[in-house]
Amino acid sequence: MMLDSNAKEEIEDMKSEIQTSEMILPGLDEALAFDELLRHVEDPNWDVIVFDTAPTGHTLRFLSLPEIIEAWSGRLIRMMRISGGIRSMLFGSKESNEMKEELEKFRRRVLHVRRVLSDEQLTSFTLVTIPERMGVNETLRAHKSLVEFNLPVHSCLVNRLTPEFDHPFLAKRRDAELVRISELEEKLDSVEVASLELLDQEVIGVENLRNVGQTLYGVPTKIDDSLGPHSIGKLLKHDIHRGMVKELHEGIERIYLHFPGIKRDELSLRSNDGILYIGLNGREKEIKTSVPVKASQVDAKLEGDVLRLDIPLE
Template sequence: MRILLFTGKGGVGKSTVAAGTSALAAARGLRTLVLSTDAAHSLADAFGSPVGSEPTEVAENLFVQQVDAQRRFEQSWADIQGYLLQVLDVVGVDPVAAEELTVIPGAEEVLALLELRLHALSGRWDVIVVDCAPTAETLRLLALPEALGWYMQRVFPFERRIVKALKPVLTRAAGVPMPGDSVFDAVERLHAELDEVRDLLAGPDSSVRLVMTPEAVVLAEARRSFTTLSLFGYRVDGVVANRVFPEAEADAWRTGWVEAQAKVLDETEESFAGLPILRSVYRTGEPVGVEALRDLAEEVYGDVDPLAPPAGEGPLKVTRTDTGATLELQLPFVSKAEVDLARHGDELVVTVGSYRRLLSLPAGLARHKVKGARVEGGALQVKFEERTP
C-alpha cells in the first residue's frame, strides 16, 4: 500500500494537487482513498461533489473522506477530558470555560491522523493520499508521537505508580480527584495509536510531497519544511511548483511575473537537487471535478510515476566502522552553528531551531561513546567509538 502526504504553505494549491494525484491513481485501476486532515476541508470543493465523514465514492476506484475531527476527538480524548473537567469543577472554574480549557489547541488535526491508521489496517486500499494541514500544523502533528513517546517511557510509568499508591491520601488532603485507571489507559492507548501512525508514515512505502508556488517566501518555508521533516525521519520524495506562468508573449505585468518566477524556480532546482521538481502551469480556470483534476495531474507528472516508492534508505542511516559506527541524519540547508547536539543516556538529542528530536540509540550504539560530530553535505554525522574496558 502506498501512502502519499501533501503539504505546503496555506493557499499554494496542495489540496488540488493531492486530489489530482488521487484521481490519476484511481484511473490506473488502483483502489484509492484521498483523506483530508486539514480542519479547513476543501476536497469537496475540488471534486465538485458532496463528501462526508466516511469514504464517499466520487468515481470508479476513487473515494474521498473529510475526517470528522470532532468525533475522533471525542472518541480518543473523552476519558482524559472528563477527568480534567472534574478537576476544574472542584477549583471553581466556570463549566463553559472549563470545556474550552480541556481542548488542546491543534489536537483535532493530530487525532485526525488516527483515521489514517484505521484505513491502513483495513487493507481496503492500494493508495492513500493525505491532504494535510498547512506546513506548520503538519510539522507539529508529525513531531508529536515521538515527543509523547519520551514522556510515556520516562515519566508516565513512575507517575502512574505514585498516583495509585497515594491516591486516597492525596484526594483527602487536596480535595482534588486523582486520575483513575481509565484516564491512564486512555493516554496509553492514544500514545500507542500515534506511535503506529508515526511508524506507518516513516516507513518505506510512505513519503511527503511538498507543494509550493514560485515565490521567495514560499520557497523559504518549503526549505525549512524539508529540513524539519528530515529531522523527524520522514521522506520527502518531490516538490510540486504550482501556478507557474507559461512563457509566452504578454504584457509587461505578466512578463514581470514570468521573470520573477523563473528566478525562484532556478533557486528551487538548486535547493532540492536530487528530488523531482514538477511544475503545474497556471490555468485559465480552476480545475474542478475528477476529470479536470486527472488532466492536471497527467500534465504535472508527465513521464514520472506519481506512485513510485521513495528511493534511498531514508533520512537516518548507521554505518559500521572498524572502531565503532557513524550515524548520519540528513539535515538539508542547515549549518553546524544551527545544530545543537547532546547525549543523554541512551538517547541523542538533536535540536534544529525550535524543533528537537530525541533519537533512541540502538543497543549496539548505546554502549559506544560519542567521539565527534560534524555537519557536512547537508547531513549531521555523529561518530561513535567503542568504550575501552
C-alpha cells in the same frame, strides 16, 4: 474518605513525579486527527492514503505530535504505576488496569504511525509551492524541518507557473519564476522538482481534477494484482502497495494483508460467529472471507509488513 499513612506517602510521591499541567495532552485536536490518520493506515481496504496537510506551521506542529504524545503518555504511565494503590481504591483494580492498558495501546498506535511516516519505502512527502520568493523560502524551511524529523521528502511541485506566451510582460514574469524554480532545484538537490502551469480556470470538479491528475501521473493504467510495490507517476512518481490481495488455491483461500510498519506483538487474530477479525494495537478490523472462519484453523504468518492468512475452504 480516610487515607492511611501509606496512601498519603503515595500522594506525595505523585506530586513530585508530575505536575498538574503535565497531565493535559498537548495539541488534543491534532492528536485526534493523528489517530484518525492511523485508522486509515491500518485499514487494508485502502491501497494509498493521500493526506493533504495544512500550511507549513500547522503541519510541522502536527508531525511533531508523536514525540510529544510519547513523552506525555510516558509521564502518565509512570504516574499510574506510582498511584496504583490509590487508583485501586477509587476505581477498583480491574478498571485501573483497563485505563493503563488503553493508554499503552494509544501510545503504541502513535509510535506505529511515526514508523510509517518516517519509512521512505512507505511514505513520500510532496512539498507544494508557488514560484515566488516567499513561497520558495517557506518551502526550503519546511524541507529542513521535515528532514530534522527524519521524514522522507521525495518531490516538490511548483504550482501556477506562468505559461509561455509571446508577450513581454508574461515573458518577464515567467523568466523570474524560472529563476525561483532553478533555486529550488539547486537547494533541494535530492528532491525531484516538477512544475504545473497556471490554468485558465480554477481546478474545481471531478473532470478538472482528473485532467490535472493525468498531467501529474499520466493516463490511468491498470496495475497487476500483486501487493507490489508498483511504480506510478509522470511528473510526480510514487511506489505504492496494495492493501489486500486474495487468492484461491486448492482447498484454501489465501489473503495477503499489507500492514505498513507493523510489529508482531501488535497483532491479534480472533473469530466470532464465523467472522474473522484482525487486531492492531487493540483496534480490530473485520476481514471478509469466502467461508465462515474459526481463528484456530487459520494459518497466519507475518513476513515484514505482510500478513499471510491461509483459510481452509472445507
